[in-house]
Amino acid sequence: MATHRLLDPARAVTQGSSHHYGEEEHHEYDNDNHSGNYIPSGTMSPQKALSAGGQRRRGARKLVLCFDGTGNKFHGDESDSNILKIFRMLDRTAADQYHYYQPGIGTYVVSGSLSHTGVKARINSWYTKAKDSAVGSSFDQHVVGGYRFLMRFYVPGDEIYMFGFSRGAYIARFLAEMLDHIGLLSHGNEEMVKFAWKAFAQWQSRRGQLEEADDDDDDGEGKGKRGHKEEAAKKAHALHDYIKGFRETFSRPVGRIRFLGLFDTVNSVPRFEAAWMQRSKFPYTARSSARSQEQHQQHKRRLSASNSRYAPYRPRSSHNQMLTVSDVGDAMSCASMQTSEADPDEEPDEQDIDEVWFAGGHGDVGGGWEALDGRKSTSHVPLAWIVREAIRAGLPFDADKVRQLGCMHDAAELYATGAAQGSGKKKDKSQQQANPDIRVEDEATGGRRPVEMDDDNDNVINGNQGADFEEQMHKAHTSRIHDSLVYGGGLGILAVTGWKVMELMPFRRMDLQHDGSWKPIRWPLPRGEVRDVPPNVRVHGSVIRRLQQDETYRPGNLIIGGGGRGVRRAPPEYGIGEWVCVAEHGDPIGEVWRKMPLPFIFHVIENGPPEWLSANRWLVFYLSLSVVTLVTLKRWTAGRSNEAERPLHGKVVLFTGGTSGVGAQAARELASRGAQLVLLTREPPSDPFVAEYVQDLRDATGNQLIYAEQVDLASLHSIRTFATKWIDNAPPRRLDMIVLCAAALTPPGGERRETEEGIEHMWMVNFVANFHLLAILSPAIKAQPFDRDVRIIMTTCSSYIASPSLREAISTKNWSASTAYARSKLALNVFGQAFQKHLAAYKRPDQLPMNARVIFVDPGLSRTPSTRTWLTRGSLAGLGLYLAFYAVPWILLKSPYKAAQSILHAAMESELGRVSGGRLIKECSEVDFARAEVRDEAVAKKLWEETDALIERTEKESAKRRGAEKARLRKREEEEEERRKADEVGSLVEAIKKGKEAQKRQKGTGKRKDGMDR
CATH class of the missing domain: 3.40.50.720 (NAD(P)-binding Rossmann-like Domain)
Structure with a gap:
């Protein structure tokens, strides 16, 4: 029987022990370290994690969610996706782990029966799955499935790990953002899940419409739509308030997701597109609103495919501010991960985000192609990379299965170190938990025989017994890559034709501009163009090795500056481009390269400084020193930023x-x-x-x-x-x-x-x-x-x-x-x-x-x-x-x-x-x-008494002045009133006098008239 050994960076091997809900484990650890390959600074090697695991808080369970890509399901051979292989390597016997696997979109439909026996049922199932694969009609069921899993098993302090490929990676990111906005409903409130989903889905769609309106304004196409934009903004704000109230009423906060590993994330779900053939942007909100007591780093790894050319399947970046490739098209594959050496529920100060691009197309990163010529497929390289990053993040794996699948360098030595640290010695077979025998029918004899996984046969599954790990990795570095837009490139004739038709449709995609910014475009049509690659792209060492060994592999998006801008194959004069190794040189798993950022510096290192620089070296030195001093001074005088938060609504x-x-x-x-x-x-x-x-x-x-x-x-x-x-x-x-x-x-x-x-x-x-x-x-x-x-x-x-x-x-x-x-x-x-x-x-x-x-x-x-x-x-x-x-x-x-x-x-x-x-x-x-x-209390008492007396004295004087002022104003008003009345009386007397005089004149005139008549 195979010995069951755990590759656990968070704790030592504990065969025979169990950790039930609500209990805690108590182990002893020593502090011996064993270092194998070179590990870059700032990361935690699996060996170091083993020794540091004893310092981690016990009782934290690990919830691992794996979301497969479109059409991916279990086959049981090398053609399984990388998500399935990761799920296979998880420790299924650990009492403190809960695992969840979800087949990809288009692989199953929800019905009341487990089988479809009738012809009509089979046709209906085939149609439903085809529609699901095309438009992602079951996307909500997939997101809610993971959400329900967390509702059932998550308790405060648990560590959440997520893996995803293709649309599954988008599901993982969508679920992560849903947890951040909606929170997590308590177990037993399943009836509220549909309300939570409906609210969040509407919020995502509304936010996409706002971004579309912003893009239209930027393009000068939205001048007549300002009223529509303002109305959409009001509805979005109202929906935001609704979501906030829903979270505060029904949900519990979820700690920061500890690890997010994504293989070639894409968004091809029309339900969440702003308009026909327009893909809205839903960046993953990495900073959760949940807070905790300690601090840790969030680690995030993302892989992308450099040679994929699907227009509908554009990669979605995990961190738009750091990697502008979030809205990019065809380039390479990258992974997102988060690791930490402290409590996972704590609000981290920073995120550990890394995006690495690999050679090949969509399936060459996430898996799904069969291996040829007895070698590992190209997708094995990103699989080994993400597994090692997950181990550094603190996720335990089964050491035997990791070694059998060829995803760890010298896993036996690593296990020996971990076992020595955890229990002091390696346990015998009789002391270890055994896996059950698997019996199969012998077609030749008609009998039954057990198939055993022997401890010395570490590579039974992949058929490479005793194969050297580095040799396997180097072969995988140069394995065949597939092109789904070329007949004979891996897909059938109908599938290739279908993808070619899709390339002639005006899907909106992000295009790299000359100034390094990204702009959404629909025209010209994609027609199989390569993905635009950002200038700060980080590629895996396997890409450089393929460039060096295969003269036909010259992707223009990697070699030519500015992302290649649609050039599929770089001209010979460009060579393989200018590259510099930035991580773990020579390591078959962790080696990472990037475009040479400042070729002049490396030219100076190789050939020495030019004459003008030598002649002015002191001037350059003092200028550089001044700049460094000013920058340091500015950073020191800028002051610190507030990191505390608490609710202020209603205060x-x-x-x-x-x-x-x-x-x-x-x-x-x-x-x-x-x-x-x-x-x-x-x-x-x-x-x-x-x-x-x-x-x-x-x-x-x-x-x-x-x-x-x-x-x-x-x-x-x-x-x-x-x-x-x-x-x-x-x-x-x-x-x-x-x-x-x-x-x-x-x-x-x-x-x-x-x-x-x-x-x-x-x-x-x-x-x-x-x-x-x-x-x-x-x-x-x-x-x-x-x-x-x-x-x-x-x-x-x-x-x-x-x-x-x-x-x-x-x-x-x-x-x-x-x-x-x-x-x-x-x-x-x-x-x-x-x-x-x-x-x-x-x-x-x-x-x-x-x-x-x-x-x-x-x-x-x-x-x-x-x-x-x-x-x-x-x-x-x-x-x-x-x-x-x-x-x-x-x-x-x-x-x-x-x-x-x-x-x-x-x-x-x-x-x-x-x-x-x-x-x-x-x-x-x-x-x-x-x-x-x-x-000083005496000083305070004196100051208080003097100030109190000053206020009292001043207010009295002020009151007197205001009273005197009021009396003066009142007297003035009375005098003005008397003067007004006197004026009115005088006016009346004058009017009477004038009236009497008029009467006298009238009488005198009448007498004169009578005398003349006589």
């Missing part, structure tokens, strides 16, 4: 200083995450600038819950008016966060300014305004539920370090703008610490602890309007110098977006909601205050 945020500078960037980021913003602005909401700014922010973030309230931070009365109105609500308004980002800065050398209430301007805006606002809003903060994480974020500045002590009295003599600014920031820090203690000491009526905390943030120097005013001293001459030497502040100062990252960290870091307040955040990390005075 109410009061925000000061949110209309310019760092505050505007922070407000935009919070709004984009769904927070309800209340911007406190100096001007009323009806002001044209404020109204337009709020509307622009709503449009940019898609968040309509953004409002403005008038609060002049230079006026105590304005602050009290707003805050009093806020706390007068019954029950108290919801309040989750207060961000105090507003600040006033007088340029150096500027004159001292006072507010209308007589307080120095910077002292008022930077400190007193925040003190007054929080003092009035304190009851509203204390009234929030105990389980609501309330945060008061105060932006400060490192200038507080240079401030004079607050124990010293404020003097108007020898006043300095810089000193006054620093003093206001120091006072804010002292008050913030005192306010934190005030909140912590409050006794809630329900006797529960307070859940409100003050967090300080130092954003650092950035290129904001206030910083520009400070640098230029507010003068036109200084502004001219600033613009002339803008490169200096650009290098030394952060952008407002980068400066806002620490504010976002303080707002969204979940750990800050579980610790005490009063912490200072700088560069997204916690730091200590540089002045002990910040935590």
Whole structure:
């Protein structure tokens, strides 16, 4: 019987042990390492993984999903696809593994019977399978099949591995993105699967239509469709909100997929195309929304076929930003993988994505062709590569089967090392789990005999007993490659004819432009053109070996620059092109080459520098040193980025200083995450600038819950008016966060300014305004539920370090703008610490602890309007110098977006909601205050009392002034009223006088007339 040995990089061999659901295994490991072939830095060799496996968290199960390509199913010989071979090599006896295999599209149909005996049933089955192969009508059943498997077996902490070929690879990517958007329904909710699928399928189609509209706009063809595009965008946003609500209501988050291995991914599913013969783009969303406790890398490997020429089967890239070949056509085959040395459910900092292209057509990468001449087929090379990458990713395989299929170099030595590390010695046959005998009929004798897989016969399956591994690999490197568009190239006459007809149809495909960008085109017709290859293509060593040994193999898309642009065969003068090995030189599995990126550098290495370079070598050296120094300095001054996230939908945020500078960037980021913003602005909401700014922010973030309230931070009365109105609500308004980002800065050398209430301007805006606002809003903060994480974020500045002590009295003599600014920031820090203690000491009526905390943030120097005013001293001459030497502040100062990252960290870091307040955040990390005075209780008490008295005194005086002003206005109104009445009386008297005079004149005229008549 064959000995059953496990090739497991995550744990040592454990024959006879079982791991049931809910239990944990306990093993001992030693730390011996055994290194065989060269392993590039940054990756984990199988030998190293064996020794490092003991450090991995136990109990994590491995769920392996294998999706085969169109028409691929089990044959039991060398013509099986690579997906089937991978599935065969999995450890079927491991209690901590769950395996799922899915035949390709077009191989089965869902029916109530397992067989089709009648003629009508057979014809119907044949028609259904043919239609499925052509248009992928069962695509939804395939995706949902994998989804149901995960619903049944996945528990938090499990590691998910996916393999796929052709449409199966697209299914794997589609399922991965569905998990990211929809989440995973709990086991038992199978009735909800169809709703989840329907919502996600509609979202994919809607997103494809948006991308199509964008492409039409770029081509100048969509000018008359802007209304349609806007309507589609509204529907897409509504559908996005629906999906989000569905996920939050029914689904559980799924950890980051640990490994994704794809063979020549294609998208040929018309159901998800934007229009007839137009293929929409569905890039795999590699970053999952699920979070976990540790960090790890996500590893992704993708293989593509260099000589495939199917127009309908265009490869789909896994990472568009890194590899622009996502929408490419015919080039080579590539694999996507993700590996990690930590917990798989954790949000990774980065992805390990690699795309490697192999020689041959579609089936030469994913398998399916029969081997000839007793050698391995061409598809064996990508199979061995992806298996080794999966082992490095932590996926256990059966060592015997890996060796029998010829996918591992010196697997016996690897097993011996792993066994020594795992159990201390190799187990006997009697101690190992045995595979059952397989009995077959002997046609000659009519008897039955057992077929045994002997331990010494490692290559029974492939018929190459004792064959040298490297010799097999080198033969596979130059095995026959197939061309499905050439009669005699591997397919039958009808199949080739059908593919030729497809090449004459105007499918939309991605075309490589001269500038390196990709553009969707339909014309000219494909007519069997080769795939465009990106300039940064990485090819397997087997491609280079074939180029060197086969003079007839000269693919133009690889050799000629710019992807060959339709050239099937490169002219002889191009040779095999310029290539350089970038990984594992000489290794038959891991050797990778790429186009020489800078031929000049390699020319210099080989022939020495040219004369002009030798004559100016010091100039070149100093220029290079300067560039390196500037780049390093810029990276250091750019600041860190926030990596924390937490849900903000429905959270109410009061925000000061949110209309310019760092505050505007922070407000935009919070709004984009769904927070309800209340911007406190100096001007009323009806002001044209404020109204337009709020509307622009709503449009940019898609968040309509953004409002403005008038609060002049230079006026105590304005602050009290707003805050009093806020706390007068019954029950108290919801309040989750207060961000105090507003600040006033007088340029150096500027004159001292006072507010209308007589307080120095910077002292008022930077400190007193925040003190007054929080003092009035304190009851509203204390009234929030105990389980609501309330945060008061105060932006400060490192200038507080240079401030004079607050124990010293404020003097108007020898006043300095810089000193006054620093003093206001120091006072804010002292008050913030005192306010934190005030909140912590409050006794809630329900006797529960307070859940409100003050967090300080130092954003650092950035290129904001206030910083520009400070640098230029507010003068036109200084502004001219600033613009002339803008490169200096650009290098030394952060952008407002980068400066806002620490504010976002303080707002969204979940750990800050579980610790005490009063912490200072700088560069997204916690730091200590540089002045002990910040935590001095005596200083804080004195400052609080003095500020409270100042506010009380100022408000009384202000109230008196307002009262006197009102009395004066009232008296003026009364005097104006009396004057108006007097004027009216005078006008009336004058009118009466005029009337009497008119009557007298009329009487005199009448008398004269009577006298004349007489």
